[in-house]
Amino acid sequence: MRISEFRITRFQFARDRVIGDSQVRADDVNIAALELIADTGAVGLGFIQTLFFPLPDQAEIERVFRSEVWPGLEGQPPAGLVHRVGRPRGGNQRAYTLPFHEALQVALWDLAAKQVNLPLHKLLGSRRDKVEAYASGLDFHLSDDEFARFFAHADAIGYRAFKIKVGSPDFDWDLNRLKILKEVVRKDALVMIDSNEAWGAKEALVKLTAIRDAGHDLLWVEDPILRTDYAGLRMLKDAANWTLINSGEYLDASGKRLLMEADATDILNVHGQVTDVMRIGWLAADRGIPVSLGNTFLEVGIHAACALPEVQWLEYSFQNFDHLVDQPVEIRDGWAYAPDRPGHGLVLNETARREWVRPNLLPRSELGEAPFNPRVASALRAA
Template sequence: MSSTPIVAYRLTRLAFERDRTIGDSQVRATSVQLVAVELIDAKGNVGLGFAQSLFTPLPDSAEIDRIFAAEAWPGLEGRHPAALAIAVRRVRGGNVRRMGLPFEESLQHAIWDLFAKQSGLPLWRMLGAERSAVGVYASGLDYHLSDHDFSELFGNARERGFLGYKIKVGHPDLERDVHRLDLLRKAVGSDRPVMIDANEAWTAQETIQALRRFERAGHSIYWLEDPIPRDDFDGLKMLRRLGVSRINAGEYLDLTGKRKLVEARACDMLNVHGQVSDVMRAGWLANEANVEVTLGNTFLEIGVNMALALPGVRWLEYSFQNFDHLVDEPYAMADGLIHGREAPGHGLVLSADARARGGALPNATSAAA
């Protein structure tokens, strides 16, 4: 299939309640605020992405369309998805800024989806993957859950065959973190890796104290994620030298920050997620430095495509969010593995029910065409 330009778009505003409160030691969220972004080429192929506003309500549909038309569409209209996907741009001065709404990641997903569809390939195959499945660990986003709900969530994860478990830590009372690790062991046993994520709650010295306390309580931590502020490379290097747990970092850094983190040898694992181009570039940098890559949360597990393509990735994060109803068919997972889709593109299609409930902007396609 030959490449054809992008000629139209369609936006669908979606809002609904989460099935549980999610969050960590710094934030919490109880509702979902989304825009489904569909880019349409001259032959009618559609590329899909989702823009998520985690903590701020989205404006009404008309304002969403105004922002998209003013800030995103001029760089998309008439352009070929292939050219947009692989372009390297000179980033300088005033053009280094965020859009008024968080469209960046959704655009990369939609562009790469459309690019792969035009190529007639599943996205993971187009990215060079030589395997069709990758391991999955269960991530609770569980900091604000009651002990009962925490135990239920991870007990269910055990029954579904996840290969490891990650919980949120960083409570002001360290004994509460110990208690949660105790509850996790009761719910899932002790035969699979346990990871913890502090979301930058600690200093380096507090991290050392926490790890030693967990050791005394009989808990072996497979990796420790983002224990201290993202740019404290000296602190991260000190924690690496201790060797008490693998240091997984980089989630909060952009591509430039990830490069500096790897060059500083300040992590055992580089955490990537989100934008396809940036993930692949970060993965290449990590591979050059022989640093393992972990694939963090991505919307509807779209990151499986990059996880399959990057040879150093052994894990994909799965966090039990009630998003599956948004698409016709989510990615399949069984026996601790998640599988790529064989359909061209990333394989996710906005469901008719989601479109009807959200209400696609009726004039977006005609206005953009």
């Protein structure tokens, strides 16, 4: 199998709710599907995503990809590329002009698994086909009423673990959100909080203590302080012995390695770059550090989650992306199930390609209604 063609399809549409945290917000989706096509006809799918600013026109995405990325892909075997180790130096150590990195890894692994006719999680070495999911609201910008309905809905459909956003300048607001959550979910719920680096190290310890004293048990606190404050994270890890520190989301593979070497996290947070996640996941397993899978586009991270030995939780945030593929990842009763189809199991939906393609950049005011989201529609309609 050799890579012979590529295809890019640009999408831009409204979200069905405002998402964000103490630092950022977004109410639209800006992505492009990357399809790598092999000489056998097999297609590997990944998604180019930018959270906060629109991608350029499709023609420009194609131009940049053809110039910057395609020379290293054309005619190459995907099964070899997924394992290739590089050591760029000087000016060659840089990101792509557009966010191709994750999309490339996902599409290449999709092809590699299809070549051997295996689901991706089995190619990665899985011993299971499901992982427990926790309900994540990305909820900082929701009203209290919207927040309550969202998590009540998640509880009603089987989730037992819930992660909320904190980090408001008004700490009473954070405490109130925890109070609301406790009122709308099951009594034995597991609760996580994520401040997205809103706090300093000592401030975080003071606030975590206040949260505990207010009667709230936390499974973990995610990214409480700056990602590279390894000394502060280690202090929190040692001092806050009633909860766990989950960090690493914002770090690349090298940064995650340094985080673990500093003994500065209880749980390592990883995302959707399959090669990077597996490599750093192997290192985490060697050090006995649990791994959690944060948000991955269309939950493609389920494959790595099933393959790595230290993963208990996968984040699910009910985003309105399911219309883009024929069969989304199944999530039922609070569990995410890895597809048993060859590759990662996600195929770009042809209706979505026709009806939702936006080859040219549109202003936000022209995006129209958000695509229907069946997984959370009842909660959002009530708003």
